[in-house]
Amino acid sequence: MRLKKRLGWYEKINLVLPITASLLALWILSHNYEYLMNYGWIIYAFESIFLISVVFNVFLFLRKIRR
Helix, strand or coil, X not given: CXXXXXCCHHHHHHHHHHHHHHHHHHHHHCCCHHXXXXXXXXXXXXXXXXXXXXXXXXXXXXXXXXX
């Protein structure tokens, strides 16, 4: 039995966004302290993207359970 499934648009977003946000936040954190002080708001933006994707995944999971 083969399990072949196409990824929908929301699954592609859920794969790309958290990985990209985490890598960019780690890249910014790896720079020096002055860079972090000037661009610290970007980390908060990437963390919020990550949290939004987590909430979105929970919403999709609950929707699948109800069906």
